[in-house]
Amino acid sequence: MSIIASNFKTNHTRKSTASFVKEVNDFLVSEEISNDVYIFPTSTSLDSFDTVSNFNIGAQNAYATQKGSFTGEIGTEQLEEFEIKTILIGHSERRHILGESQEEIAKKFSFYSNLGYKIIYCIGEPLEVKEQGIEQTLEYVYEQFVGIDTNYENLILAYEPVWAIGTGVTATNDDITSVHSAIKSKINKPLLYGGSVKVANVRDICALPGVDGALIGTASWILEDFKQIIKNTKDL
Numbered sequence: 001m002s003i004i005a006s007n008f009k010t011n012h013t014r015k016s017t018a019s020f021v022k023e024v025n026d027f028l029v030s031e032e033i034s035n036d037v038y039i040f041p042t043s044t045s046l047d048s049f050d051t052v053s054n055f056n057i058g059a060q061n062a063y064a065t066q067k068g069s070f071t072g073e074i075g076t077e078q079l080e081e082f083e084i085k086t087i088l089i090g091h092s093e094r095r096h097i098l099g100e101s102q103e104e105i106a107k108k109f110s111f112y113s114n115l116g117y118k119i120i121y122c123i124g125e126p127l128e129v130k131e132q133g134i135e136q137t138l139e140y141v142y143e144q145f146v147g148i149d150t151n152y153e154n155l156i157l158a159y160e161p162v163w164a165i166g167t168g169v170t171a172t173n174d175d176i177t178s179v180h181s182a183i184k185s186k187i188n189k190p191l192l193y194g195g196s197v198k199v200a201n202v203r204d205i206c207a208l209p210g211v212d213g214a215l216i217g218t219a220s221w222i223l224e225d226f227k228q229i230i231k232n233t234k235d236l
C-alpha cells in the first residue's frame with residue numbers, strides 16, 4: 001500500500017500546521033483511507049496532534065542528542081514532549097545546503113535507530129552525476145548508504161534525485177524504475193520516490209514497480225492538493 005509523506009520544509013506556521021493536520025486527519029477518517037500518511041512540519045510547529053494510527057507526524061531534522069549545548073538544534077527531549085518518534089534523515093537539502101556530511105548523517109542514523117525511531121532515509125544524486133549515466137548514479141547513491149544499517153526494521157527509504165526537487169522536473173518513469181529496481185535488489189525496504197510529485201503524476205509514479213509511495217514537498221503544502229494526492233493513491 002502506498003505511503004504518502006509530506007515534507008513541509010520551511011513552510012507553514014504553527015497555526016496553519018495545526019489546522020492542516022486536523023483537516024488531513026478528518027479527511028483520512030471520512031474517506032476511510034488506510035494508507036500510511038506522514039507530515040513533517042517545521043520544528044517550531046511540532047505538537048501533540050490527535051491523529052489516527054496510520055497518520056504520523058515526524059521531525060524534519062534533529063541532532064543526535066537528548067539535550068545539550070547545540071545552538072539551533074533540537075534533540076529527543078524536545079521530540080518526546082510531543083511523542084514524535086519519526087524522523088527524516090539525509091535529505092538532500094541538509095546534505096547540500098546545510099553541509100551535513102555522510103559521517104554526520106550516519107551518526108544521526110545510528111543514534112535515532114538505537115532509540116527505535118521510524119526513519120525515512122533520503123538518497124539521491126545531483127544533476128552532474130545523473131548526466132554521467134546510471135552506473136555513476138548508482139555508485140553515488142550507494143555511497144550514501146555508508147555507515148547506514150539498511151537492515152534496520154523501522155526504515156523507509158526515499159530516492160530523491162536532487163535535480164528533480166522543487167524544480168518541476170520529475171524524473172521519467174524509466175529513471176525512477178531503473179534506480180528503484182537497483183536499490184530494491186540490494187535493500188529490502190519500502191522505497192518512496194520524491195522530486196516534483198504532484199496531483200497529476202502521483203498515481204502513475206506510485207504505480208511503478210519498485211515504488212512504494214512518495215515523499216512530497218511543494219505540492220503537499222496546499223491542503224486541497226495534498227488531500228487529492230492521498231485520494232489518487234488510495235487503492236495503490
Ligand SMILES: O=C[C@H](O)COP(=O)(O)O
Nearest residue numbers: 007165166195196217218
Ligand atoms: O522532501 C521532499 C522533496 O525534497 C521533494 O520536494 P518537491 O516535491 O518540492 O520537489
